Amino acid sequence: MDSSSTRRQATRRKLFEAAVTLIAEKGFSATTVDEIADRAGVAKGTVYYNFASKTVLFEELLRHGIELLTDSLQNAADETAERGGSHVDALDAMIRAGLDFISRYPSLTQLYVAELWRTNRAWQSTLMIVRQRAIAVIEAVLREAVAAGELSEEIDIPLTASALFGMVLVAALDWQSYQPERSIDDVHAALSRLLQGRVSGRPLPQNAP
Numbered sequence: 001m002d003s004s005s006t007r008r009q010a011t012r013r014k015l016f017e018a019a020v021t022l023i024a025e026k027g028f029s030a031t032t033v034d035e036i037a038d039r040a041g042v043a044k045g046t047v048y049y050n051f052a053s054k055t056v057l058f059e060e061l062l063r064h065g066i067e068l069l070t071d072s073l074q075n076a077a078d079e080t081a082e083r084g085g086s087h088v089d090a091l092d093a094m095i096r097a098g099l100d101f102i103s104r105y106p107s108l109t110q111l112y113v114a115e116l117w118r119t120n121r122a123w124q125s126t127l128m129i130v131r132q133r134a135i136a137v138i139e140a141v142l143r144e145a146v147a148a149g150e151l152s153e154e155i156d157i158p159l160t161a162s163a164l165f166g167m168v169l170v171a172a173l174d175w176q177s178y179q180p181e182r183s184i185d186d187v188h189a190a191l192s193r194l195l196q197g198r199v200s201g202r203p204l205p206q207n208a209p
Contacts, residue, residue, distance in 0.1 A: 015047060020108045059126050061111075065105065065112065068101070070133050073098065076090070099184055099187060102169070102173070103184055110173060112127075138165060171190075
């Protein structure tokens, strides 16, 4: 990769970080390109050089963020499989990966959750597409768990995948907003008990968290 490409990627990353923080604080409409440029420490023209408009910047921001989350979930599942863990173990690892991601990018997560329920945005179709990619990763592990006999054949896989995805998002935001004194290990343990005790229907082993 040449130096100009590296510099452009670094600039785009600064713009992403500035935009997500400002929009989470003030909302999309109230955030100006001047403010994004100022927060990123670049000239206003640099924003338009990298993105055709504020709307394009925001759409790319959401796409980039959810793709990072999707990669984190997939990597957690793959690493669990490589260690010989069960599919339920993989789901548990994905919960932890989701919590880790949200703790690193809380503003992005707040923004995503807020925009998820809006229907009049230009980027709505993009948001639905990238969301479905994340859900599909969870669905694949659920299907494998059912095929392996770890989970009941009666579960609704698409709905269960959406529920797990939503559970992590909402629980993490609640944790950071209202229970910040709790550690990530504590929050993960609570969600792990819910997964293994309720979803799989199996009692927790004696040494479980």
